Amino acid sequence: MSIRLLVSISFLFISFLGYAQDPAKVPIPTQAQLNWQNAEMAAVFHYDLHVFDGKKYNQRKNRITPIEDYNIFNPKNLDTDQWVKAASDAGCKIAILTATHETGFALYQSDVNPYCLKAVNWRDGKGDVVKDFVKSCRKHDVLPGIYIGIRWNSFFGIHDFEVQGNNLFTENRQHFYNQMCEGMVEELMSRYGELAIVWFDGGAHGPEQGGPDVLSIFEKNQPNCLFYHNLQRADMRWGGSESGTVPYPCWGTFTHASWFDRRGDQDDFKPLKYGFPDGAFYCPAMSDAPLRGYNGRHEWFWEPGDEAHIYPLQNLMNMYYNSVGHNTSLIIGLTPDANGLLPEPDVKRLKAWGNEIERRFSNPIISISGNKNVITANLPARKIINHIVLMEDIRKGERVRKFLVEGKTDSGWQTVIEGTCIGHKLIHPFDNITASSVRLRILESKGEPEILKFAIYQVDLESEF
Amino acid sequence: MSIRLLVSISFLFISFLGYAQDPAKVPIPTQAQLNWQNAEMAAVFHYDLHVFDGKKYNQRKNRITPIEDYNIFNPKNLDTDQWVKAASDAGCKIAILTATHETGFALYQSDVNPYCLKAVNWRDGKGDVVKDFVKSCRKHDVLPGIYIGIRWNSFFGIHDFEVQGNNLFTENRQHFYNQMCEGMVEELMSRYGELAIVWFDGGAHGPEQGGPDVLSIFEKNQPNCLFYHNLQRADMRWGGSESGTVPYPCWGTFTHASWFDRRGDQDDFKPLKYGFPDGAFYCPAMSDAPLRGYNGRHEWFWEPGDEAHIYPLQNLMNMYYNSVGHNTSLIIGLTPDANGLLPEPDVKRLKAWGNEIERRFSNPIISISGNKNVITANLPARKIINHIVLMEDIRKGERVRKFLVEGKTDSGWQTVIEGTCIGHKLIHPFDNITASSVRLRILESKGEPEILKFAIYQVDLESEF
Numbered sequence: 066m067s068i069r070l071l072v073s074i075s076f077l078f079i080s081f082l083g084y085a086q087d088p089a090k091v092p093i094p095t096q097a098q099l100n101w102q103n104a105e106m107a108a109v110f111h112y113d114l115h116v117f118d119g120k121k122y123n124q125r126k127n128r129i130t131p132i133e134d135y136n137i138f139n140p141k142n143l144d145t146d147q148w149v150k151a152a153s154d155a156g157c158k159i160a161i162l163t164a165t166h167e168t169g170f171a172l173y174q175s176d177v178n179p180y181c182l183k184a185v186n187w188r189d190g191k192g193d194v195v196k197d198f199v200k201s202c203r204k205h206d207v208l209p210g211i212y213i214g215i216r217w218n219s220f221f222g223i224h225d226f227e228v229q230g231n232n233l234f235t236e237n238r239q240h241f242y243n244q245m246c247e248g249m250v251e252e253l254m255s256r257y258g259e260l261a262i263v264w265f266d267g268g269a270h271g272p273e274q275g276g277p278d279v280l281s282i283f284e285k286n287q288p289n290c291l292f293y294h295n296l297q298r299a300d301m302r303w304g305g306s307e308s309g310t311v312p313y314p315c316w317g318t319f320t321h322a323s324w325f326d327r328r329g330d331q332d333d334f335k336p337l338k339y340g341f342p343d344g345a346f347y348c349p350a351m352s353d354a355p356l357r358g359y360n361g362r363h364e365w366f367w368e369p370g371d372e373a374h375i376y377p378l379q380n381l382m383n384m385y386y387n388s389v390g391h392n393t394s395l396i397i398g399l400t401p402d403a404n405g406l407l408p409e410p411d412v413k414r415l416k417a418w419g420n421e422i423e424r425r426f427s428n429p430i431i432s433i434s435g436n437k438n439v440i441t442a443n444l445p446a447r448k449i450i451n452h453i454v455l456m457e458d459i460r461k462g463e464r465v466r467k468f469l470v471e472g473k474t475d476s477g478w479q480t481v482i483e484g485t486c487i488g489h490k491l492i493h494p495f496d497n498i499t500a501s502s503v504r505l506r507i508l509e510s511k512g513e514p515e516i517l518k519f520a521i522y523q524v525d526l527e528s529e530f
Numbered sequence: 531m532s533i534r535l536l537v538s539i540s541f542l543f544i545s546f547l548g549y550a551q552d553p554a555k556v557p558i559p560t561q562a563q564l565n566w567q568n569a570e571m572a573a574v575f576h577y578d579l580h581v582f583d584g585k586k587y588n589q590r591k592n593r594i595t596p597i598e599d600y601n602i603f604n605p606k607n608l609d610t611d612q613w614v615k616a617a618s619d620a621g622c623k624i625a626i627l628t629a630t631h632e633t634g635f636a637l638y639q640s641d642v643n644p645y646c647l648k649a650v651n652w653r654d655g656k657g658d659v660v661k662d663f664v665k666s667c668r669k670h671d672v673l674p675g676i677y678i679g680i681r682w683n684s685f686f687g688i689h690d691f692e693v694q695g696n697n698l699f700t701e702n703r704q705h706f707y708n709q710m711c712e713g714m715v716e717e718l719m720s721r722y723g724e725l726a727i728v729w730f731d732g733g734a735h736g737p738e739q740g741g742p743d744v745l746s747i748f749e750k751n752q753p754n755c756l757f758y759h760n761l762q763r764a765d766m767r768w769g770g771s772e773s774g775t776v777p778y779p780c781w782g783t784f785t786h787a788s789w790f791d792r793r794g795d796q797d798d799f800k801p802l803k804y805g806f807p808d809g810a811f812y813c814p815a816m817s818d819a820p821l822r823g824y825n826g827r828h829e830w831f832w833e834p835g836d837e838a839h840i841y842p843l844q845n846l847m848n849m850y851y852n853s854v855g856h857n858t859s860l861i862i863g864l865t866p867d868a869n870g871l872l873p874e875p876d877v878k879r880l881k882a883w884g885n886e887i888e889r890r891f892s893n894p895i896i897s898i899s900g901n902k903n904v905i906t907a908n909l910p911a912r913k914i915i916n917h918i919v920l921m922e923d924i925r926k927g928e929r930v931r932k933f934l935v936e937g938k939t940d941s942g943w944q945t946v947i948e949g950t951c952i953g954h955k956l957i958h959p960f961d962n963i964t965a966s967s968v969r970l971r972i973l974e975s976k977g978e979p980e981i982l983k984f985a986i987y988q989v990d991l992e993s994e995f
Contacts, residue, residue: 129698129699129702130702130706131702131703131706133706133709134642135644136641176601176651177599179600179644179645179646179648179649180644180645181644181649183644183648183649183655184644184646184648184649186641190648190655219699219702219703220706221686221687222686222687222693222694222695222699222700222703224699228687228694229687229693229694229695229697229699229700229703230687230694230695232694233594234594234684234687234689234694235687235694237594237595237596237684238596238684238687238694241595241596241598241685244598
């Protein structure tokens with residue numbers, strides 16, 4: 066047997082494992098998953114026809130009510146640069162656009178879905194918001210992602226993936242619709258360059274459920290992209306709420322290759338929220354929430370007079386701690402208006418949020434790394450401290466199972482946190498203590514721990530806002 | 531009471547009658563109906579996506595099967611001048627185009643139906659076949675008409691006027707679809723100038739049947755146009771077959787303002803075929819047939835390899851006698867191909883047909899008119915004769931109920947035809963006789979007969995083809 070053949074066979078064998086494993090026998094992320102977790106914050110821009118109807122959005126009603134006149138789509142001052150810049154100012158490294166949402170209207174020049182920007186008078190039927198958006202992402206060094214809604218289509222008559230009706234005509238239209246979806250996925254995956262993520266809202270039924278075969282088209286066109294999600298594949302998991310937070314611990318691993326049918330809906334989505342430390346599949350959670358989610362509102366789309374529902378900065382910081390700081394990436398929902406701009410109050414809040422994250426975490430007293438069971442950070446002097454940030458090198462998987470952080474105070478070693486999961490990042494705020502050194506003790510791990518970051522902060526919370 | 535007010539009231543009173551009547555108490559046509567009957571021959575051009583699919587058309591299947599890729603619409607050499615010229619050469623004075631047929635695809639730049647020429651790559655999404663077609667009609671002095679199919683829509687999911695399904699979503703989409711239809715009718719009735727006829731295929735359900743309100747939009751935009759048809763209004767009636775013929779007699783009057791629910795489907799459409807001589811409503815029949823209807827075929831749309839099914843000239847002449855010659859207008863179906871042209875064999879046959887009609891009927895031995903009960907045409911000499919053509923002046927309604935035509939031969943007056951209905955036109959061929967004069971005797975009429983034309987011909991049928 067030639068070496069070449071041997072290498073080929075070995076390669077095949079590794080490929081067959083589906084998700085590669087490291088010598089510590091823990092699942093490790095793909096490059097796309099790694100990019101996703103390193104991004105930490107993403108924005109999703111929801112934009113659809115009903116932004117232009119001047120009415121309150123009602124998802125249950127809207128998804129089964131076609132928009133009367135699609136020519137209301139007329140964002141005269143569309144400026145996707147402004148959108149992406151605002152997201153970037155908050156710290157988002159990825160930005161996602163709803164190429165289609167529940168109306169079925171496509172924000173680009175589709176050759177397979179006539180209900181798209183070709184149909185409207187805006188820009189003489191030549192507009193392409195997806196194109197503009199991706200270009201703006203490239204300009205601002207933000208990775209572009211695309212959201213595709215195929216589960217509902219108020220125009221074509223799609224109800225939870227299915228064509229309305231129950232006869233041969235229905236079957237024919239289902240076949241046509243599935244093909245239309247495949248065509249749109251082909252267009253969106255092939256026309257705009259490399260994408261960080263493709264997000265099928267509510268999942269994308271695969272052929273085994275009577276739906277289109279979107280996965281093979283995705284895989285052919287976007288080998289380095291995160292796929293989210295259906296029964297066949299899901300490269301990350303929903304964190305079980307739209308609060309922008311997950312509880313602790315939130316493990317990045319799961320028991321099945323796709324979590325989509327094991328969400329635990331009846332169990333308050335606990336499997337999604339917590340994950341499984343010994344799960345064989347790397348599948349990190351994400352936290353998502355709309356920026357306009359304050360005070361009883363929860364708006365993924367722009368509506369008039371909703372500025373008062375932009376989350377205050379303190380809420381956003383809490384969200385950050387409980388998402389990025391709990392080993393998930395945070396997706397914040399942003400709402401461009403009918404004029405084509407992200408409203409100024411949102412832009413300002415995002416900028417303030419980014420500044421505050423920067424203020425708190427850009428200047429650690431000390432930041433070290435290591436792969437021993439005990440890592441000690443000796444502070445330059447006795448310091449008041451109140452935050453630690455821990456990161457594992459997740460290229461090597463989530464290894465830590467149990468740990469302790471202690472600060473050396475006048476009265477000896479004092480426990481700062483006794484934890485389990487670290488994963489990509491754990492942010493832990495605590496009451497001020499004065500310490501001269503801080504140590505991380507890995508009490509239990511799979512293989513050798515790989516601590517990428519052990520950082521200690523003194524954050525001035527009095528003057529924060 | 532002022533004269534002006536009196537005139538206004540009289541006018542109102544006449545208007546309220548719905549269909550005006552003449553002093554002979556017979557219904558008379560509107561100007562649009564008069565134009566229609568004077569045209570005698572019309573062409574209807576069927577053009578839709580499946581012309582481009584290279585497959586045999588199967589109406590039952592096609593109307594419930596969306597076309598896979600609407601970008602197959604690509605008539606590279608579209609030449610509507612050539613279409614209309616060919617129809618005109620046959621003698622058609624009106625030409626009708628299917629602006630939409632059963633796919634639901636609109637052959638123009640619709641702002642309310644995205645499934646239209648805006649969606650395709652052909653002419654960079656700027657094509658408008660309706661516009662081109664109407665322009666060609668004006669150029670060739672042919673009156674344009676528009677055919678609108680709203681009963682079926684394989685794309686949107688319309689089955690016999692109804693949105694598929696049975697729930698609130700269905701209701702919402704039905705509302706939207708009705709509105710879309712109204713929008714299309716508004717566009718088609720307002721963008722292209724005066725039309726001779728608008729033809730709603732299979733009728734247009736009105737609001738009383740859960741359908742759109744197309745009639746008021748039509749009436750607002752096209753006061754001088756023939757409306758065909760729904761339960762509310764029908765300015766002509768179908769002749770009860772697609773053979774291009776009606777039996778004799780075929781009266782131009784009917785018992786109800788709209789015949790649509792009194793077709794007599796179970797009675798072989800006899801009410802439509804014969805009409806009612808004492809019907810209170812002027813509503814002439816039409817005969818329709820596709821040019822490619824020979825030898826077991828019946829093709830309203832172009833298909834490859836169908837040239838052998840173009841009706842031979844003799845069949846077309848028989849059709850002419852039994853349609854135009856039986857007091858109906860004839861609509862001949864023409865089939866432009868995927869290249870955008872009417873195929874040459876069809877063009878040639880149409881030209882030959884027009885020439886043959888011209889050859890037979892352009893040179894009467896004598897042609898006279900009159901309003902007496904006996905009208906005698908004295909021939910310049912003893913002549914072999916074999917055709918007569920009779921026309922009433924239908925501006926004054928169909929008055930004749932019974933008549934006789936006799937030729938004076940060596941052996942005395944010989945009956946050529948004993949008939950009932952004349953109406954707009956009766957063509958009667960008969961075996962050669964040699965006569966020195968021919969007389970028309972009106973045996974029964976409503977009021978004074980108004981004979982516009984009493985013409986006698988010697989047609990050489992030996993050398994006809």
